[in-house]
Amino acid sequence: MTEQDLQTLFNTLSDGRTPGRQDFNASRMYTLLEDPFSVWCSFHAPREEAVPEANRYENLKIRTDRSVRDEWIKKEFPGVVFVSGDNETERFKNTLAAMARGESAVANAQLWNLPESVYGSVNLLVRFNEGKSVFGNYHYRIYQFKRAHDLKEHYALQVSLLNRILGVTQKHTPEAARVFLKDRQMSVEYQDHADRLARELAYWRSIRDGQAKPEAHKPPKAAGAPWRVYANKVMAQTKDLLMLPGLNTEMRQCLKINGMHTTDDVAHAGLEKLRGILEEPHATDSYYNAQAYLHNKPILREAGHFPPPQKKYNLYFDFEATETFTKDNVSFVYLIGIWDKEEDKYVSFVAKTPEEEIKIFEQFYDYIKDFKDTALYHWTEYEVKKMKNLADKNPQDSAKLKALCSICYDLKVAVNKAFYLPAPSFSLKAAAPAFGFNWRQDDCGAMDSMVYFTSWLKTGNDELLNKVLMYNEDDCKAMLDLENKLKAAEVLNLKK
Template identity: 25%
Template sequence: MLINAEHLLQYQRCKRRPFLDIHGEKSQRNAPNELLLKLQQDKKAHRLGILATLTCQKPDYPRGNWEAGQAATLELMHQGVEYIHQGVLLVNNNELVDEVSYEGYTLLSRPDLLVKQPGQSCFGDWMYVPANIELGKRPKQEYQVVIAFHAQVLATVQGVTPQTAWLLLRNKNTDYAVDLTKWIPQMQHILEEFIQVVESPDPPEVFISRQKCNLCHWYNECYAIAQSQKHLSLLPGVTPVRYTQLQTIAINTLESLANTNPIILENLPGFDAQVAPKLVVQAQSALQRRPLILPSPLPTENITFTAPVELYFDIEAQPDLDLNYLLGVLVVDRQTNTEQFYSFLAENLAEEELVWQQFLDLVWQYPEAPIYHFCVYEFDTVKRLAKLYHTPYSSVRPVLNRFVDVYEQLTQSVALPVESYALKAIARWLGFEWRDQEANGAKCIYWYDQWLTTGDRTLLELIQRYNEDDCRATYNVKDWLVNFIQDEYNWRLA
């Protein structure tokens, strides 16, 4: 069986995924979503940009014939080629890797680059070090483990272990040196764990982690299993660390967590006096399928109110361009019983300053109106845009003082029977629906990228409609929260 760097990369993200990649039914995989396709395109473009600055040679061999690939790579290494792109290196069954034998397995290494350096190896007065081109801007652990895998296989092939390997990150082309004396032992430990997992007759337990799972092609299968089991990972606030701690005290179900005294949890790793009671109430809310007031909610005087005029604000951004291209504002005038949506759209990077000024002009037309948003991004972005475009402090500070984070107020006040406190999950629980059912933030990133490439204006219209629906969803959630809190406290005082 072949073990490659991709196996170790995915194992660090999810122990279950590589098991399914090897043993699972391929027909059960999800199709790649738009964000994943865009990330793949971005990584390809980043790689091509770096390779264009180097004079590289690539081994020539029949596709999938790894033995031929290694032979072609070794020939280039014997020639002393300066840069070898996607060379193939193999450690076959029973060969020793740092005095460890991986019987029954072949280690396949294909680093982005093999870079010639001075030294002594089986090739002569030179040696090679591996380098990988990564899309991230920082040297994540998973990147360093992968490059350590390449370095270890390379060491077996050339007869000498490099001390350093390199990551070429998307951060002003900064090269990051990886200390292999630290990372090779950690990689070996992860590799041994991985082998134990794939040799097991059953896959590792399901654990749904939204950020990590959403791009995985096994997401639908794992999510269906988690739902059928009523798995605790579907409960907001149950992190991997907290889940492990709950298991140690035999809390494995919603019922058991809902009936737990929070004091029992407070001193466990990952918990404290605030987290423990909140998580217990969260379990009770899910079990009873109704919203509940948290043990220590915001004081009622700090809960938002209903104003004569209210603004609902949402931003769409293109992270890789550092561009906030759409500032959407829904103006709700309760005095005239009207609603008006304003979509300030930058069709390219140069127009960001224009839409920023259009936003400021609009919100200053309503100097007393609260500005509602969902999560901190809008608040932080307004501060950043003000600094970027040298907006006077006197024009921005009063605007920021009117910002009200609906997410913060809701999550500090109530527990909802939802799997996530994302805007979509909450608004849909309330019965609100987006006009484009499949639209989401990731698709907007993809659509805007396609707009820049194709000039298809229907893509901009899809984004604008989604942005308006986000503002209207925030409006729905905010009104529900105000009414629920008022009803609860009126009932308690009756």
């Protein structure tokens, strides 16, 4: 291929421009499938409403995955060329040049097909000396890497789109691409996904062009960053049906068909009308949840479940655990946090390694002054499940862990059985803010805390650990705060 031929190919595929907002990046396939309202926001929401939120966990995971992937590529393909460039245009030009030279393997490749408004990055292009392409008597196939156990639908579509762009680029579409998962590899056949891919790209274009407006998710995560804050605000201000817990898309659509588009509409419709539209318990739950919003007060669901039994010692606890986002690490509970109601203080036990995990549970056990007169409050069943699993793995501490489980009390279950709340769900992050509680940090959530903890282990910077401790302390205090607010609230009994 001559330099002029290469320039002509670049001109054709670039369509005289660089990728922009009007083009679909293959890496956005997950967002298109799982969070299409974010896609809509990126085109149609006021730009000033965007609130950047760093995803430290995902960024760390990407860096780790890239490091592991590049090591493997260098080992398996010694002659590999890693594409670089100061910008996307340079990377694309350098990718085409490497393919034209017939390099045996091209890593970090950039592919464009801007006449069709699609582009993306490829982990590895591997040369096969068979079949003709625009470059000669060879063609390239895609090798993608994903540190997951299973091939998710969005990733199969992402790889298929890249395969399609590669086909346009080299005038030869491979039948399949290879995807390397955590413990196996798979062949992604292009024809198996071609029809679905065409439908999803058509859907994306309809969103871009304002012909379709997808439904958001349920607050407090109505959309992904940078549109989460905006989407949450819009759902609350418009009293969207998403604010009602327990309803799926089909149920909300049934309500809309019957003229109910807001929580106020549901509250004013009457229970009998709702029972003609929705099955139970969804009709009753939706009606009283809507009443809770209308009056901005909890509605009594069933007496006898709240308040929780009070003991001499009342402890509100929460775990933080790592995920296996690095090559050799294992998941373990690295932090047990407690808000001691009687002492009015926060207590924490920290494990630096998986081997220290059981030690902090022993410290947790030792902190209990009187098992007969102590209650351990938690939110969801995660903590108890974790301790039961640890008991099975650690026979020497099984009795202690089971003793801790025996005095646990799930506040979420109690609140759910007792009340209908003016909140979109019974997650702690939704229920506590409905009664005025706010976490002190905007830049440290459950996933962020893992990254801060990992960074603390590497650097010894206690400011990082302190951010994790503050986040965990707020989780513990949120439970007590919500309990106290519900005790003091005027609870409406509309079922009389």
